[in-house]
Amino acid sequence: MAEDIAGRGDPIKTLQLMWGRVEAPKRGPKARGSVGDLVQAAVRIADAEGIDAVSTRRVAEAVGISPMSFYTHIPDKSVLLDLMLDAVSGGDYPMPVFDPAQWRANVTMVASEFRKYYIAHPWVLQVSTHRPVLGPNTMKSYEVFLSALDGLGLDEIEMDMSVTMIANYVFGAARDVARSRMVKEQTGMSDDEWWYAIAPFLETLDYAPYPVASRIGPVVGELYGLGDPDRAFDFGLERILDGLAVMIEGKGG
Structure with a gap:
């Protein structure tokens, strides 16, 4: 997956738009549409067709304004991307x-x-957020994650690093799911169909040089083929929690 980059646009303008700090013009006709309308239209396009399908023209048309009118609300696509990222983060819950x-x-x-x-x-997985999006919804996500680890005796750095560790794990696990769906869409072949197609050739190979793989592989393949993402996610998360438990218990938490 190719990556877009968050934080490429004017950072102050982006933050002003995210936090509602942009004043409406005092003169002239009221602008059609709004920043929120444009962002939600862009998110709908990205969810349905991928981030590459999002353009300022396409988003403007979805809202019913001219492409040039788009820029009266949002300066460019880079700022739009950051607004999209914050819009889908945080969830609609208390x-x-x-x-x-x-x-x-x-x-x-x-x-x-x-x-x-x-x-x-899934388009979010294609965006590098090395420079974090610091909007209200993203801050809410961080607050929720930190709160789940609060009161356990961890210091501030340990809490932040624990959140980073878990978030990186979740990112990788979700990316595998997104990739499996992308492969199926682009090849028109399910994982089971792919296995059936190559099975006759695999049966002709000599697996003597691979004793461990030849013992484990058939068991795994019989159970869940190319993978069971839910089982793998739960297993990995439990091991991460086991590691955190050792640290927490060492602090008397």
């Missing part, structure tokens, strides 16, 4: 109240919701 005694369940819930977010908006 801030949860976490019981620290249930921290494993809390982190599991947050990580699972984060994964659902990526799967619902």
Whole structure:
């Protein structure tokens, strides 16, 4: 997957738009549409067709304004991308109240919701957020993730690093799901159909040089073919939580 880059546009203008700090013009006719209308239209296009399908012209037409009118609201596509990222982050729900005694369940819930977010908006996986999007919804996501680890005896750096570790894991797990769907769409062949197509050739090979792989592979293949993303996600997350538990217990949490 090729990557777009967050934070490429004018950072101050982007933040002003995200936080609603742009004043409406005091004179002249009221502009048609709004920043929110344009962002939501862009998100709908990206969700349905991918980020490459998003253009300022396409978004303007979806809202019913001219391409030039787009720029009276948003200066360019780079700023639009950051606004899109913040718009889909955070979720439409109140801030949860976490019981620290249930921290494993809390982190599991947050990580699972984060994964659902990526799967619902796979285009997000194609955007590099090395420079973070600092809008209200993104800040809410960070707040929720941190809150799931609050009150456990971890210091500020340990909490932030734990969030980063879990977020990176979820990102990788969700990317695998998105890639499997992309492969099926582009090849027109399911994973099972692909296995059936190559099975006759594989049966002619000598697996003596690969004793461990030849023992494990058939068992895994019989159980779930090319992979079971839900099982793999749950397994990996549990191991991460096991590691966090050691650190938390060492602090008396």
